[in-house]
Amino acid sequence: MAEEYCRASHARADALEVSIPSAARTLPALLEARVSDAPDAVMLQMDGASLTTTGLREQASRLAGLLVEAGVAPGDRVAMISANRLDFVPLLSAISWVGAVAVPINTASRGDQLHHIFQNSMAKLLIIEAALLPNLATVDRSDLALETIYVLDAEGADLPDGAQPMPEPGEPIDAVAVKPADPIAILYTSGTTGVSKGVICPHEQFFWWAITTGRQLGIRPGDVLHTTLPLFHTNAINCFFQALVFGGSQSLSERFSVSKFFEALKASGSDVTYLLGAMVPMLLSRPEGPEERDHSTRVALAPGVPAQFHDEFVRRTGILLLDAFGSTESNNVIQTEADILRPGMIGRITKGFDARVVDEFDNEVPDGTSGELLLRADKPNAFAHGYFGMPDKTVETWQNLWLHTGDRVVRDGEGYYRFVDRIKETIRRRGENISSYEVEQGVLSHPSVSTAAVFPVASELAEDEVMVAIVLKEGATLDPEALIRHCEDRLPYYSIPRFVDIRTELPRTENGKIQKFKLREEGVTDTTWDREAAGVTLRR
Structure with missing residues (x-):
C-alpha cells in the first residue's frame, strides 16, 4: 500500500515538473495558471474566512x-x-x-x-x-x-x-x-555566531520546495494543507507553494497551540499538516483524548521528531510522520517517505540533489563516520543565491561549490542519514566531544520528560560541563537523580548531565524552536540541581 501511495505521488510530481517550464516557475505565473485551471477554488482559509x-x-x-x-x-x-x-x-x-x-x-x-x-x-x-x-x-x-x-x-x-x-x-x-532566478524573498536566519544573515531566495527555489515536498507528502489536487508555522519562515511559504503547484489550498492558524491543534485540523478539513520535532512530544504530553482522531489529516511533515515518539503519535492520531532535512539556503534534500520509514533517521537523498559527509578539510568520510553535511543541487535556482550584502559569508558557506550546512550527520551503508548535532553546538568536556542532540534523546526517553534542551555551561576546570533543562509531562514528577540513573543505561558516562533544571517551560522562538542561547546565558541558577554537589557518583 505504501509503495503504491509513493508511486502515485512521484508520478504527480514528475508530471508537474515536466509540464511547468522554468520560465513559469514564479509566483505570479503560477498564480495565473492556478486561476486559469480553477478560478473559483479556495486558495487560502483562516478562522472561517477564505x-x-x-x-x-x-x-x-x-x-x-x-x-x-x-x-x-x-x-x-x-x-x-x-x-x-x-x-x-x-x-x-x-x-x-x-x-x-x-x-x-x-x-x-x-x-x-x-x-x-x-x-x-x-x-x-x-x-x-x-x-x-x-x-x-x-x-x-x-x-x-x-x-x-x-x-x-x-x-x-x-x-x-x-x-x-x-x-x-x-x-x-x-x-x-x-524571472525564475529573481529573488522573491530575503529570509533572515539566526546563526550560532554573528548577526542574522539574509538568505536570498529565488522564485524557482520555492517551486522546487513544492515539488520535492509535495512528492514526499503525496499531495493531491484539492488537498487542504494546514500550517500553524509562521509565514516569515521557509516552511509555511513552502506550504503555500505546495498548494499553488499541486492544486490544493493553504489553511492557516495564527500560531501553534497544543490545546487547539487537533481542533484546528478538524475545522480546516486538513489532509496534510506540518510539525517541528519539539511539537510532537508537546502534543503527546496532553492526556490522550478522542479529539486526536477526530480529523481527516493523513500525513505530517515533521522533521526532527525523536524516534521514541513516532509510534505513539501515529497510534494516537492516525497521522503518518515523515522526516526531512532542509534549510532556508537549500531545499527538501533528504527525506523519508511512506515506504522507507525509519524513525530516528532523516531519510535518503532526494531526487535532484547530491550530498557528501566530510571532515574538517572537506574530505569525504566513510559511511558510519560522522561529519559535516555538504549539499549540491542538480537544477538551477533550487538553492538560495547566497546572503544579501554579505559576500564573505556567502563564499564561506558555499566553499568548494558545495553548500556547507554546519550540521553533523552520519550516513549508513544503505544511504540513510542520521542527524547528530549542529557542529557549533557540540559540547567539549574533558577531551570528549558530546552531541547535545544525542544527550537530549537519552533524557527524552524517560517517561516523565516532555521536553529537553541540552547545552554547555562553564566548568571549574576547563572546557564545558553538560546541563539539561527539562519540562515534565502533565502531572508527572521526577527526582533529578532518578533521571541521571535512567541516563546511565543510555549514554556514555562522560555525556550524562551534571546539572539538571526542571522548568514549567523553555524559552522559544515564534516558530517553536528552543532558544538555547538564553539557557546558556542564564546558566546554573538557584533552582539548578548539581549532581556533584549532591554526591551522586556515576557508574563507569
Whole structure:
C-alpha cells in the first residue's frame, strides 16, 4: 500500500515538473495558471474566512498598484512584520507582482537584531501590524533607508512618526515579468555566531520546495494543507507553494497551540499538516483524548521528531510522520517517505540533489563516520543565491561549490542519514566531544520528560560541563537523580548531565524552536540541581 501511495505521488510530481517550464516557475505565473485551471477554488482559509484563486490574484494585483503608487520598483525590498493572517499571502504576492523582494521578519525581532535587518536589507517600505509596533519602537531609525511605514489594523493605534494606516488597495495592474532566478524573498536566519544573515531566495527555489515536498507528502489536487508555522519562515511559504503547484489550498492558524491543534485540523478539513520535532512530544504530553482522531489529516511533515515518539503519535492520531532535512539556503534534500520509514533517521537523498559527509578539510568520510553535511543541487535556482550584502559569508558557506550546512550527520551503508548535532553546538568536556542532540534523546526517553534542551555551561576546570533543562509531562514528577540513573543505561558516562533544571517551560522562538542561547546565558541558577554537589557518583 505504501509503495503504491509513493508511486502515485512521484508520478504527480514528475508530471508537474515536466509540464511547468522554468520560465513559469514564479509566483505570479503560477498564480495565473492556478486561476486559469480553477478560478473559483479556495486558495487560502483562516478562522472561517477564505479567499479563492481569483480573489488572491485580484488582491495581489490591486495591492501591487498601491505599492507602485508608494514608489516601490523592481528589486526594491519591502519589509513585513506580521503574524499569520489571511492578507499576508496577498501582500507577499503583491510584492512579487511588482518585481520587488519581500523581507518577512520574525515577529520576535527587536532592538539591535531588527535594526540590523532593516539596515542590511535596505528596505524602503515597511508593512507592520499595529500590535507589533512596540518592536519598531526599540529601533533607532535615523540611519535606515525606511521611507514609508504602513500599519495594518491601525484604527485606534498610537502610530509612531512617519507611519500611516495601510491605504486602500490601488487599481489592479499587470504583473511585472519576473524571472525564475529573481529573488522573491530575503529570509533572515539566526546563526550560532554573528548577526542574522539574509538568505536570498529565488522564485524557482520555492517551486522546487513544492515539488520535492509535495512528492514526499503525496499531495493531491484539492488537498487542504494546514500550517500553524509562521509565514516569515521557509516552511509555511513552502506550504503555500505546495498548494499553488499541486492544486490544493493553504489553511492557516495564527500560531501553534497544543490545546487547539487537533481542533484546528478538524475545522480546516486538513489532509496534510506540518510539525517541528519539539511539537510532537508537546502534543503527546496532553492526556490522550478522542479529539486526536477526530480529523481527516493523513500525513505530517515533521522533521526532527525523536524516534521514541513516532509510534505513539501515529497510534494516537492516525497521522503518518515523515522526516526531512532542509534549510532556508537549500531545499527538501533528504527525506523519508511512506515506504522507507525509519524513525530516528532523516531519510535518503532526494531526487535532484547530491550530498557528501566530510571532515574538517572537506574530505569525504566513510559511511558510519560522522561529519559535516555538504549539499549540491542538480537544477538551477533550487538553492538560495547566497546572503544579501554579505559576500564573505556567502563564499564561506558555499566553499568548494558545495553548500556547507554546519550540521553533523552520519550516513549508513544503505544511504540513510542520521542527524547528530549542529557542529557549533557540540559540547567539549574533558577531551570528549558530546552531541547535545544525542544527550537530549537519552533524557527524552524517560517517561516523565516532555521536553529537553541540552547545552554547555562553564566548568571549574576547563572546557564545558553538560546541563539539561527539562519540562515534565502533565502531572508527572521526577527526582533529578532518578533521571541521571535512567541516563546511565543510555549514554556514555562522560555525556550524562551534571546539572539538571526542571522548568514549567523553555524559552522559544515564534516558530517553536528552543532558544538555547538564553539557557546558556542564564546558566546554573538557584533552582539548578548539581549532581556533584549532591554526591551522586556515576557508574563507569
